[in-house]
Amino acid sequence: MSILADARELAASGPVCDACLGRVFAERSFGLTNAERGRSLRIAAALDDDEPYDPVNTEDCWVCEGYCAQFDEWAERCAEAMEGTEVATYQVGTRAPPLVEENELLLREGAGLPEDAGERFKSEFNREVGKRVGRLTGTEVDFTRPDVQFLLDIDADTVEAQINSAFVYGRYRKLKRDIPQTEWPCRECDGSGFVGKESCDHCGGSGYLYDESVEGFVAPVVMDVMDGVDAKFHGAGREDVDALMLGTGRPFVVEILEPRRRDIDVEQLEGDVNAMAGGSIEVEGLRLATYDMVERVKKLDASKQYRAAVEFDDDVSEEALQSALDELEGATIEQYTPHRVDHRRASITRTRHVYDTSGELEDPRHATVEIHGEGGLYIKELVSGDEGRTNPSLAGILGTGSIVTALDVIAVEGEDEPFEDDDFFKE
Numbered sequence: 001m002s003i004l005a006d007a008r009e010l011a012a013s014g015p016v017c018d019a020c021l022g023r024v025f026a027e028r029s030f031g032l033t034n035a036e037r038g039r040s041l042r043i044a045a046a047l048d049d050d051e052p053y054d055p056v057n058t059e060d061c062w063v064c065e066g067y068c069a070q071f072d073e074w075a076e077r078c079a080e081a082m083e084g085t086e087v088a089t090y091q092v093g094t095r096a097p098p099l100v101e102e103n104e105l106l107l108r109e110g111a112g113l114p115e116d117a118g119e120r121f122k123s124e125f126n127r128e129v130g131k132r133v134g135r136l137t138g139t140e141v142d143f144t145r146p147d148v149q150f151l152l153d154i155d156a157d158t159v160e161a162q163i164n165s166a167f168v169y170g171r172y173r174k175l176k177r178d179i180p181q182t183e184w185p186c187r188e189c190d191g192s193g194f195v196g197k198e199s200c201d202h203c204g205g206s207g208y209l210y211d212e213s214v215e216g217f218v219a220p221v222v223m224d225v226m227d228g229v230d231a232k233f234h235g236a237g238r239e240d241v242d243a244l245m246l247g248t249g250r251p252f253v254v255e256i257l258e259p260r261r262r263d264i265d266v267e268q269l270e271g272d273v274n275a276m277a278g279g280s281i282e283v284e285g286l287r288l289a290t291y292d293m294v295e296r297v298k299k300l301d302a303s304k305q306y307r308a309a310v311e312f313d314d315d316v317s318e319e320a321l322q323s324a325l326d327e328l329e330g331a332t333i334e335q336y337t338p339h340r341v342d343h344r345r346a347s348i349t350r351t352r353h354v355y356d357t358s359g360e361l362e363d364p365r366h367a368t369v370e371i372h373g374e375g376g377l378y379i380k381e382l383v384s385g386d387e388g389r390t391n392p393s394l395a396g397i398l399g400t401g402s403i404v405t406a407l408d409v410i411a412v413e414g415e416d417e418p419f420e421d422d423d424f425f426k427e
């Protein structure tokens with residue numbers, strides 16, 4: 001059958017609005033709305049038959065029951081729902097009334113057309129309301145990860161605006177020891193600060209094992225500026241609580257849940273965080289990042305560079321130290337899971353590479369060494385040998401007990417590419 005014959009057949013089923021008529025032919029002639037398709041077909045059929053043109057009032061449509069006349073109204077409700085919230089991108093999702101979906105099938109069936117001819121009511125609703133939301137609010141549609149997702153439930157007559165998280169990337173330096181990266185809830189009281197009705201002795205009632213954390217210095221400031229409801233801190237690995245993080249710092253992402261502000265001044269934020277931290281930590285290179293940056297920060301293979309203060313049980317000569325460090329440079333190290341590491345983790349032997357080593361003696365019993373190694377290399381154990389569980393080791397090669405008395409991380413860099421890839425930043 002020709003398209004005009006199909007249109008006549010569809011229109012004969014009862015009052016069908018232009019949009020519902022045109023939607024059956026939605027895949028034809030890009031650049032038209034379904035209402036334009038429907039109206040044009042109705043006119044063309046009338047001309048072809050030389051009959052008077054008989055438009056249909058959308059409110060009278062038996063298929064959509066008049067909902068196709070409500071695009072503007074729903075778009076205004078969306079705009080209202082996000083008022084006071086800064087977003088750049090949006091997406092509209094529609095829960096269509098089951099009755100309308102059924103009517104759409106009946107319409108096509110009645111005209112002998114396939115059930116899936118054209119497109120669904122909800123697809124048109126998403127697009128038509130979406131276009132209007134964009135115009136009303138000056139924002140752009142984004143089908144991957146928009147700042148706000150609207151859910152229109154037509155039967156329930158509700159508009160829900162789900163605000164997606166915003167992300168700030170940066171690098172932190174930890175300038176004081178004994179600061180954990182993330183807030184460390186007390187396990188005795190599960191972070192509540194109370195055991196029964198009594199204040200928890202273990203944490204002094206604070207709910208946390210440490211008063212300060214990198215997260216605690218950074219996340220609340222970002223949350224405040226972005227006016228969110230909660231914050232999550234994602235680090236590219238973590239150093240020991242008693243280790244400093246120096247040099248170029250460690251990459252991290254702060255995720256702000258349901259932010260009302262997104263387009264923030266990151267340089268000012270950087271200054272605010274650093275001022276609040278009072279020298280305990282420092283951040284730099286803050287940038288607005290995409291959702292995907294969280295996974296990148298957590299998963300990208302990264303090498304670590306360490307500086308360790310080492311103490312020996314016996315006197316060591318400069319020559320012996322240099323030759324031991326030379327032997328470790330480029331070596332493959334076998335490490336059985338150290339005792340000090342989380343006991344919930346399965347114990348395994350794993351191999352890690354040492355890339356570079358250097359160092360010098362302070363006196364016969366003390367040295368400072370720098371080690372650049374593959375991610376996951378346990379440095380304290382590389383020095384001590386961990387009672388034979390790490391091989392080779394500095395202590396093993398020197399033939400004398402060696403321990404790390406202070407450990408600093410001086411660089412965390414991607415093994416194959418830098419963390420800072422423009423694809424993972426906004427703008």
Ligand SMILES: [Zn+2]
Pocket residue numbers: 016017018019020021058061062063064065066067068
């Ligand atoms: Zn209709």
Ligand SMILES: [Zn+2]
Pocket residue numbers: 186187188189190191192193194200201202203204205206207208
């Ligand atoms: Zn406690």
